[in-house]
Amino acid sequence: MADRWALAPxxxxxxxxxxxxxxxxxxxxxxxxxxxAEAVRSRPGVTRWVWRSTAExxxxxxxxxxxxxxxxxxxxxxxxxxxxxxxxxxxxxxxxALARLRGGPVPPDPPLRSAEPGSQSSLFEPQGVRLPxxxxxxxxxxxxxxHERAEHPDRMRLLTAAESAGxxxxxxxxxxxxxxxxxxxxxxxxxxxxxxYAGGGEPRRLAELADEVSAAFGRRVRPDLPADVIKAFAQAxxxxxxxxxxxxxxxxxxxxxxxVEYKKLYRIWVAHGWSWLQDWVREGxxxxxxxxxxxxxxxxxxxxxxxxxxxxxxxxxxxxxxGWRLVVADAxxxxxxxxxxxxxxxxLMEVAGRETDLYQSVSDRAFSGDRAQAKLAVLGAVYGQTSxxxxxxxxALRRRFPKAVAYVDEAAQAGEEGRLVRTWLxxxxxxxxxxxxxxxxxxxIPLSEDEAQQWVPGYAxxxxxxxxxxxxxxxVQGSAADWALLMxxALRRTCADLAAELVFxxxxxxxxxxxxxxxxTVVAAIREAADxxxxxxxxxxxxxxxxxxxxxxxxxxxx
DNA sequence: AGTTTCGGCGCC
DNA sequence: AAAGGGCGCCGAAACT
Numbered sequence: 011m012a013d014r015w016a017l018a019p020x021x022x023x024x025x026x027x028x029x030x031x032x033x034x035x036x037x038x039x040x041x042x043x044x045x046x047a048e049a050v051r052s053r054p055g056v057t058r059w060v061w062r063s064t065a066e067x068x069x070x071x072x073x074x075x076x077x078x079x080x081x082x083x084x085x086x087x088x089x090x091x092x093x094x095x096x097x098x099x100x101x102x103x104x105x106x107a108l109a110r111l112r113g114g115p116v117p118p119d120p121p122l123r124s125a126e127p128g129s130q131s132s133l134f135e136p137q138g139v140r141l142p143x144x145x146x147x148x149x150x151x152x153x154x155x156x157h158e159r160a161e162h163p164d165r166m167r168l169l170t171a172a173e174s175a176g177x178x179x180x181x182x183x184x185x186x187x188x189x190x191x192x193x194x195x196x197x198x199x200x201x202x203x204x205x206x207y208a209g210g211g212e213p214r215r216l217a218e219l220a221d222e223v224s225a226a227f228g229r230r231v232r233p234d235l236p237a238d239v240i241k242a243f244a245q246a247x248x249x250x251x252x253x254x255x256x257x258x259x260x261x262x263x264x265x266x267x268x269x270v271e272y273k274k275l276y277r278i279w280v281a282h283g284w285s286w287l288q289d290w291v292r293e294g295x296x297x298x299x300x301x302x303x304x305x306x307x308x309x310x311x312x313x314x315x316x317x318x319x320x321x322x323x324x325x326x327x328x329x330x331x332x333g334w335r336l337v338v339a340d341a342x343x344x345x346x347x348x349x350x351x352x353x354x355x356x357x358l359m360e361v362a363g364r365e366t367d368l369y370q371s372v373s374d375r376a377f378s379g380d381r382a383q384a385k386l387a388v389l390g391a392v393y394g395q396t397s398x399x400x401x402x403x404x405x406a407l408r409r410r411f412p413k414a415v416a417y418v419d420e421a422a423q424a425g426e427e428g429r430l431v432r433t434w435l436x437x438x439x440x441x442x443x444x445x446x447x448x449x450x451x452x453x454x455i456p457l458s459e460d461e462a463q464q465w466v467p468g469y470a471x472x473x474x475x476x477x478x479x480x481x482x483x484x485x486v487q488g489s490a491a492d493w494a495l496l497m498x499x500a501l502r503r504t505c506a507d508l509a510a511e512l513v514f515x516x517x518x519x520x521x522x523x524x525x526x527x528x529x530x531t532v533v534a535a536i537r538e539a540a541d542x543x544x545x546x547x548x549x550x551x552x553x554x555x556x557x558x559x560x561x562x563x564x565x566x567x568x569x
Numbered sequence: 570a571g572t573t574t575c576g577g578c579g580c581c
Numbered sequence: 582a583a584a585g586g587g588c589g590c591c592g593a594a595a596c597t
Binding site for chain 2: 255274278282316318321322344517
Binding site: 488 | 582583584585586587588589590591592593594
């Protein structure tokens with residue numbers, strides 16, 4: 011049996027399947043099978059399923075208990091390939107890819123549907139246009155050729171495999187859900203916000219704080235309305251340009267303390283309060299609907315429920331099932347370690363070759379032991395800081411780690427000039443030209459960048475620089491995402507042999523829910539997955555990617 | 570009345 | 582002390 015098969019849902023509810031040869035071309039006839047799950051289950055020797063979209067096929071397989079080892083997601087591949095080829099913005103569906111191949115009119119991508127609170131509908135009503143298996147295979151074969159033409163074909167193939175693995179992990183996480191105690195959540199809310207009043211208005215604590223704010227100003231003020239707050243401060247003789255916390259905190263006025271407290275609690279109430287609980291938690295699970303590759307840098311997003319922005323205080327509600335534990339693993343200083351791996355800066359590689367605190371090591375070498383300064387400098391270099399202490403310290407960083415800083419500087423320069431910028435594996439930053447056009451259009455500025463620079467003061471310095479910062483960050487954040495995908499893929503393989511399930515992933519942090527007796531195995535698996543991902547992603551490198559792991563009953567106890 | 574943008578802040 | 586990269590989400594404000 012060939013180890014690679016293609017699969018496409020048919021209009022009658024069945025599926026077409028076909029074996030593929032080593033060259034990726036069909037190695038046998040297309041067969042129609044009535045039961046999709048059985049079609050997969052009866053072929054345990056298949057190690058990679060080629061299909062249009064994991065989101066189209068996999069949730070239904072998972073619903074019947076069928077998992078697959080690997081897949082190749084044609085539409086994920088199309089997105090990566092188009093980006094790599096500098097063709098951002100062209101439709102990414104398999105149907106569009108086929109049209110480009112055959113020379114027909116290229117259909118636009120269907121609009122993305124957002125998740126309905128409380129329903130799992132979008133998980134089971136896949137988006138996109140179905141394609142017959144032979145057409146799918148034609149697109150697949152062409153994609154194989156396009157991988158060969160990539161800047162680094164081996165890395166590009168790895169990237170597509172990693173992204174495909176990510177789609178599997180995301181689908182499995184969506185099915186598993188994050189264990190969530192509504193009871194604990196309600197207790198936390200009551201503790202922070204006080205009782206709810208009938209009618210759905212502010213809870214007690216918020217009402218009290220609003221009263222305190224009003225009392226401090228001597229008139230009724232709505233603390234949730236920035237315009238009202240700015241006006242109130244102005245009447246008190248204090249000029250502020252926004253109600254951002256850092257700006258408010260710089261002001262000396264009795265309203266500041268209750269106002270800041272109000273804003274903090276208000277945020278919890280509106281974003282993760284009782285109605286959120288009602289909308290998003292069902293049968294002890296929160297299902298944020300993870301979407302792999304949802305951002306241009308390769309980071310994931312969640313669709314609904316703010317799954318990647320769970321406030322620290324609310325993590326108290328994430329509680330393992332009885333007899334089970336949460337293994338919470340957080341990559342240590344991931345971004346500077348990735349910068350070391352991609353820049354090959356000797357000093358930074360040496361520092362990142364240790365598992366000890368990287369910022370401490372950097373500060374010992376370049377900042378006389380001031381860890382906070384070192385961290386600011388490193389993050390400033392990665393984010394493109396333009397002022398403040400981080401900028402001042404950038405010079406010290408540059409002296410000690412010249413290749414590392416040069417690497418992100420070069421990315422920024424390339425971004426400003428509109429050249430393509432890629433992650434280590436080949437994910438490609440959207441070209442600056444389009445961003446510039448859009449920016450110009452938004453600003454009502456016609457015509458070329460040159461003219462804009464010539465005629466509109468400030469235009470060049472804001473937009474060009476912003477693109478530079480974007481590209482600078484892209485190479486680090488995106489390469490980190492490359493690595494994280496391969497780490498997830500490796501960890502998923504170990505979990506497949508256990509009862510353990512991956513239940514959460516947030517850029518550099520992963521949570522595995524598993525029986526108590528599996529925790530040691532899982533902790534070891536995370537370490538091994540991180541090492542393997544480092545070697546696979548970056549090739550031979552001294553850089554290590556340690557994790558801090560915690561075995562807990564409750565997420566909030568992990569830090 | 571419905572849709573889009575803005576301000577602010579949560580996470581990394 | 583000052584305000585940088587990626588996101589999503591909410592209500593209010595600003596529109597059609």
